[in-house]
Amino acid sequence: MDVLLNLMSGIQTAVSGPNLLFILLGASVGTWVGMLPGIGPATAIAVLLPFTFSLDPTSALIMLSGIYFGAMYGGSIASIMLNIPGDASSVMSTLDGYPMTQKGRAGAALLLAATASFVGGTLGLIGLTLIAEPVSRLALRLGPSEYFMLMVFALAATASTVQGSAVKGFISALLGLAIATIGIDLQSGSSRFTFGTPELMDGIPLLVAIIGVYAVTEVMMTVEGLVSGRWQAPKAIGKLWATKAEWLRVRFTFFRASVIGFLVGLMPGAGGAVATLLAYSTEMRFSRRRDEFGKGAPEGLVAPEAANNASVSGALVPLLTLGIPGSSATAVLLGALMMHGIQPGPRLFVEQPVLTWGVIGGLYVANIALLVLNVPLIGLWVRILKVPAALMMTVILVLAIVGSFSLSNSMFDVWLMLLFGVLGYLMRKTGVPITPMILGLVLSGMIEQSLRQTLSLSGSDWSVFVTRPVSLIFLLMTVAMILLPLVAKPRRGQQ
Amino acid sequence: MAPRPSLKQRFTRSYLHLLTGILLLVTSVLYLWLATNVRVPPLGDPIGPRFFPLGLGSLLLIFSALMLGSILWRSSEQNDADNIPGQLQAWAVLMLLVGFVLVLPKAGFLLSSTAFATLVLTLIRFRSWPVNVLTAVLIAGSFHIVFRVWLGVPLPSLALG
Amino acid sequence: MKRLTLNSMALLAGALLAAPVLADEAPEGPLEIVVGAGPGGGYDRLARAIQEVLDTEGIIPNTINLTYQPGAGGAVAWATVNRSAGDMTKISIFSPNIVTGEVLGTDTISFSDMTMLSMLVFEDGCFAVNPDAEINSAEKLIEALQDDANNVRFGFAVSAGNQWHVAMARLVEAVGADVSRLRSTVFDSGGRAVAALLGEHVDVVATGCAQFAQYHEAGDLTVIGVSAPERMGGVLADVPTWQEQGHDVVWGAWRGILAPRDLTESQISWWEEKLRAVTESSAWIPVAEENYWRTAFLNSADTTEMLVAEREEYGRALRALGLIE
Numbered sequence: 001m002d003v004l005l006n007l008m009s010g011i012q013t014a015v016s017g018p019n020l021l022f023i024l025l026g027a028s029v030g031t032w033v034g035m036l037p038g039i040g041p042a043t044a045i046a047v048l049l050p051f052t053f054s055l056d057p058t059s060a061l062i063m064l065s066g067i068y069f070g071a072m073y074g075g076s077i078a079s080i081m082l083n084i085p086g087d088a089s090s091v092m093s094t095l096d097g098y099p100m101t102q103k104g105r106a107g108a109a110l111l112l113a114a115t116a117s118f119v120g121g122t123l124g125l126i127g128l129t130l131i132a133e134p135v136s137r138l139a140l141r142l143g144p145s146e147y148f149m150l151m152v153f154a155l156a157a158t159a160s161t162v163q164g165s166a167v168k169g170f171i172s173a174l175l176g177l178a179i180a181t182i183g184i185d186l187q188s189g190s191s192r193f194t195f196g197t198p199e200l201m202d203g204i205p206l207l208v209a210i211i212g213v214y215a216v217t218e219v220m221m222t223v224e225g226l227v228s229g230r231w232q233a234p235k236a237i238g239k240l241w242a243t244k245a246e247w248l249r250v251r252f253t254f255f256r257a258s259v260i261g262f263l264v265g266l267m268p269g270a271g272g273a274v275a276t277l278l279a280y281s282t283e284m285r286f287s288r289r290r291d292e293f294g295k296g297a298p299e300g301l302v303a304p305e306a307a308n309n310a311s312v313s314g315a316l317v318p319l320l321t322l323g324i325p326g327s328s329a330t331a332v333l334l335g336a337l338m339m340h341g342i343q344p345g346p347r348l349f350v351e352q353p354v355l356t357w358g359v360i361g362g363l364y365v366a367n368i369a370l371l372v373l374n375v376p377l378i379g380l381w382v383r384i385l386k387v388p389a390a391l392m393m394t395v396i397l398v399l400a401i402v403g404s405f406s407l408s409n410s411m412f413d414v415w416l417m418l419l420f421g422v423l424g425y426l427m428r429k430t431g432v433p434i435t436p437m438i439l440g441l442v443l444s445g446m447i448e449q450s451l452r453q454t455l456s457l458s459g460s461d462w463s464v465f466v467t468r469p470v471s472l473i474f475l476l477m478t479v480a481m482i483l484l485p486l487v488a489k490p491r492r493g494q495q
Numbered sequence: 496m497a498p499r500p501s502l503k504q505r506f507t508r509s510y511l512h513l514l515t516g517i518l519l520l521v522t523s524v525l526y527l528w529l530a531t532n533v534r535v536p537p538l539g540d541p542i543g544p545r546f547f548p549l550g551l552g553s554l555l556l557i558f559s560a561l562m563l564g565s566i567l568w569r570s571s572e573q574n575d576a577d578n579i580p581g582q583l584q585a586w587a588v589l590m591l592l593v594g595f596v597l598v599l600p601k602a603g604f605l606l607s608s609t610a611f612a613t614l615v616l617t618l619i620r621f622r623s624w625p626v627n628v629l630t631a632v633l634i635a636g637s638f639h640i641v642f643r644v645w646l647g648v649p650l651p652s653l654a655l656g
Numbered sequence: 657m658k659r660l661t662l663n664s665m666a667l668l669a670g671a672l673l674a675a676p677v678l679a680d681e682a683p684e685g686p687l688e689i690v691v692g693a694g695p696g697g698g699y700d701r702l703a704r705a706i707q708e709v710l711d712t713e714g715i716i717p718n719t720i721n722l723t724y725q726p727g728a729g730g731a732v733a734w735a736t737v738n739r740s741a742g743d744m745t746k747i748s749i750f751s752p753n754i755v756t757g758e759v760l761g762t763d764t765i766s767f768s769d770m771t772m773l774s775m776l777v778f779e780d781g782c783f784a785v786n787p788d789a790e791i792n793s794a795e796k797l798i799e800a801l802q803d804d805a806n807n808v809r810f811g812f813a814v815s816a817g818n819q820w821h822v823a824m825a826r827l828v829e830a831v832g833a834d835v836s837r838l839r840s841t842v843f844d845s846g847g848r849a850v851a852a853l854l855g856e857h858v859d860v861v862a863t864g865c866a867q868f869a870q871y872h873e874a875g876d877l878t879v880i881g882v883s884a885p886e887r888m889g890g891v892l893a894d895v896p897t898w899q900e901q902g903h904d905v906v907w908g909a910w911r912g913i914l915a916p917r918d919l920t921e922s923q924i925s926w927w928e929e930k931l932r933a934v935t936e937s938s939a940w941i942p943v944a945e946e947n948y949w950r951t952a953f954l955n956s957a958d959t960t961e962m963l964v965a966e967r968e969e970y971g972r973a974l975r976a977l978g979l980i981e
Contacts, residue, residue: 046694047648137854140851140854140855141855141856142855143852143855143857144841144852144857167558167561167562167565168562170554170558171519171555171558171559171562174551174554174555174558175519175555177551178526178548178551178552178555181547181548181551184728184762184815185533185544185816186814186815186816186842186844187539187540187544187816187841187842188535188536188539188540188543188544188816188979189536189760189762189815189816189817189979190533190534190535190536190544191534191761191762192529192530192533192544192548193526193529193530193533193548198727198728198731198732198735198765199727199728199732201727201728201729201731201732201762202726202727202728202732216589216592219588220585220586220588220589221585223581223584223585223588223619224578224581224582224584224585225581226581226584226619226620227578227580227581227584268847268848268851318851322850322851322854323847323850323870324847324848324850324851325845325847331845331847332694334847335694335700338701343869343870345870345871345874347870347873347874388620389619389620390615390616390619390620391616391630391634393588393615393619394612394615394616394619394630394631394634395634397588397592397611397615398608398611398612398634398635398638399638401592401595401596401599401608402638402642402648402650405648405650406642406648406650408724408725408726408727408732409648409649409723409724409725410725410727410732411596411599411600411651414596414599415596418589418592418593418596421589421592422589425585425589426511426514426515426518427515429511429512429515429575430511430512430515430516432515445844448547449842449844451542451547452540452541452542452547453540453841453842453843455540455541455542456540456541456839456840456841457809457839457841457857457858459541459806459839460541536978536979536980537978537981538836538977538978538979539816539978539979540841649723
């Protein structure tokens with residue numbers, strides 16, 4: 001059991017001396033920073049990276065793993081308490097997390113989220129420890145055609161989870177897909193919809209859009225509600241602990257979602273957003289209480305939380321064993337590793353075992369540390385709700401401005417963010433759901449590019465989508481996803 | 496059924512829906528038109544950079560038209576005008592934000608965010624000027640410390656800080 | 657703060673211009689390297705190397721700050737720097753993007769509008785294949801290309817018409833095949849291109865040598881040719897150059913330093929001297945080796961001259977690839 005021995009010594013490295021302190025420090029700072037709108041794990045690591053330069057590589061990387069998981073949990077807190085996700089992978093957590101808060105179940109939601117993150121993260125790490133190498137080789141066999149079909153499948157899955165009018169759901173998704181085509185086209189170098197503006201060449205930054213449609217829109221909705229007296233502060237004091245019924249409802253969700261998250265994470269580029277999306281829609285499909293989703297179903301919160309953390313461990317597999325970053329957060333992590341003189345790749349485990357296993361051990365410890373740190377703090381987080389609305393709204397607005405500016409130090413992004421705020425307000429007022437738009441933004445580039453990559457690699461031969469088995473499976477699943485609701489009895493009476 | 500509302504009533508009752516519907520339709524037409532102008536290099540990948548946007552634009556056009564149609568058709572179901580004072584305040588907050596962003600590069604972060612916070616606090620809930628100004632100073636100050644000093648975000652600044 | 661410094665800099669520059677200048681004009685206060693990508697990228701690594709060497713070798717007394725302004729392959733940062741005309745305290749790092757953006761018509765800014773201070777390093781191109789695939793050697797690749805370039809699936813990152821695209825095009829031309837038949841696919845990062853090669857979704861990938869070193873050593877990929885005038889060091893020492901194999905392909909990426917427009921002669925020569933000192937210092941050598949950088953210092957005038965020639969050559973190559981008319 002070489003692996004176990006290595007892992008043990010890794011964990012030992014992680015808890016020895018000041019390293020444990022760095023994990024705790026990283027996890028708490030990460031949580032705080034991650035709560036800010038628009039600051040997800042990728043940005044958190046990028047912002048805090050310079051602070052680690054003075055540390056030795058092992059401590060620095062261990063601290064970064066603490067920041068990573070901390071920022072993810074911070075994003076969940078903001079999603080659940082304020083309906084303002086930090087980045088794309090915590091968008092799905094707002095769907096049922098925020099309704100739980102509105103029902104006075106904020107404490108339970110935070111506890112479930114913390115537990116789901118812990119279970120997902122730990123199961124994912126066990127996967128990483130045991131099957132890292134062979135599985136990552138297998139994941140490489142998936143090429144552009146498989147990616148294309150997976151993304152289409154994920155989008156079809158969203159369409160099936162949207163509440164309300166189908167036309168509005170499609171409009172939202174199409175808007176997101178269309179907005180993402182702004183910028184320079186990868187395959188041809190043509191600039192599309194940029195009007196010669198250099199700031200638009202790289203496209204619309206996802207985080208700017210997220211800050212706009214969530215933070216600014218949420219404030220506008222709240223201000224409107226305050227005047228009519230219709231808006232009421234969520235009841236902060238419910239029972240902090242989740243009920244036995246709630247635990248029972250989600251006991252299998254933890255595991256289903258973790259497996260989905262880990263598997264999606266293994267595929268370079270698929271990322272946390274796709275993992276949370278698939279976990280959520282799977283959970284909804286299997287649930288007998290389908291109509292409770294979107295109204296505060298605990299499964300709807302646990303699924304994306306567990307999947308998100310499991311996907312991080314999944315994404316670490318190709319990063320550490322092959323040097324291929326699978327998400328924006330792991331790309332920043334790769335940069336951080338290289339800054340500290342470490343080149344992840346096939347030689348990493350052989351050449352720097354102490355360091356590598358130290359990092360993995362650090363991740364295990366960071367996972368536990370987060371649970372231990374945050375469960376007692378739930379009472380404190382819930383108090384966020386007691387902050388007077390006027391003060392909270394002001395702080396969120398200033399945060400939105402600072403957050404969008406700091407992404408690339410540009411006022412242009414701030415204006416874009418405001419534009420998205422207006423768009424989000426109009427959408428909310430007219431019942432157009434926001435989630436499909438954000439997911440369309442996330443997936444658009446990958447859908448288009450993998451389609452075109454497939455066709456140029458196959459020499460314009462469309463049949464590859466059916467002749468390659470994995471791509472065929474995704475295709476059949478997509479068709480089933482679209483046809484099933486038509487065959488089954490209508491879900492809702494209206495419209 | 497209530498008596499059929501007049502055109503003016505119908506417009507005020509669903510002004511936000513109409514605005515959004517028309518904006519969407521205009522956007523999709525504009526998007527389609529711009530998509531046909533995308534430069535396609537003489538060689539390159541089989542479907543080129545125009546294919547995907549054209550497809551999206553066409554679908555968006557169809558669905559926007561459907562949505563606008565249903566907005567006009569079901570105008571009696573919409574009720575955008577039930578809380579005009581609230582909406583005016585929401586737009587006022589947005590205007591304050593726009594003002595903040597306009598002034599920010601010229602006046603620096605500390606000054607403009609203090610002014611902005613004071614005005615928003617006053618707008619949402621007026622307590623008294625001293626309380627609002629003090630709160631605003633506290634907000635701006637803590638942002639300055641957390642972001643500028645600790646995290647090193649280079650916010651626009653003046654000699655004052 | 658920024659604005660005040662700027663104005664006072666301009667005043668200072670004006671005052672110094674009026675007086676007879678004897679020594680090179682040195683900047684006062686902190687210097688700023690505006691990095692045109694996020695932390696951890698290629699631009700950042702070079703910026704940090706320069707910062708570290710300037711600092712540890714004590715070449716200049718000023719402190720050096722790094723700020724990040726990612727976007728459009730660096731063009732956003734260059735535009736920012738160029739807005740402070742005559743300000744010698746702000747520099748940025750450029751890459752072949754500064755030429756290809758102009759040639760492809762995607763950039764609104766041209767290098768001739770800014771001050772090119774110096775060329776610093778070359779990042780030579782390596783071509784790799786998968787040892788388990790059908791095309792697993794240089795001979796097989798060239799055979800397949802000569803048969804019909806449409807047989808070969810070529811992957812690269814990060815944008816159409818960049819240095820690796822052109823490097824491959826030159827190889828195809830050098831072996832007498834038709835460039836326009838090549839099946840090229842762009843990936844959004846070097847890592848994704850390598851992943852596609854490991855998974856045999858493409859037959860050959862060209863990119864900076866540093867990216868391949870580990871895979872070559874581990875035997876996961878085989879580097880079959882280097883598009884540089886001489887062989888690489890380290891684990892890539894056994895790989896012959898394309899010239900050694902009889903194909904005249906020398907093409908790669910380079911990186912240099914730019915400053916805003918309207919710098920004076922003496923400001924330029926101050927920077928030239930300091931940057932030359934960086935590349936000649938002993939602290940520089942290990943950093944360059946680690947990153948597979950080939951040091952190639954050029955002064956301001958020579959850099960501009962080289963960029964003009966590169967622009968010409970890129971224009972020709974991109975026309976052959978069918979990316980521009």
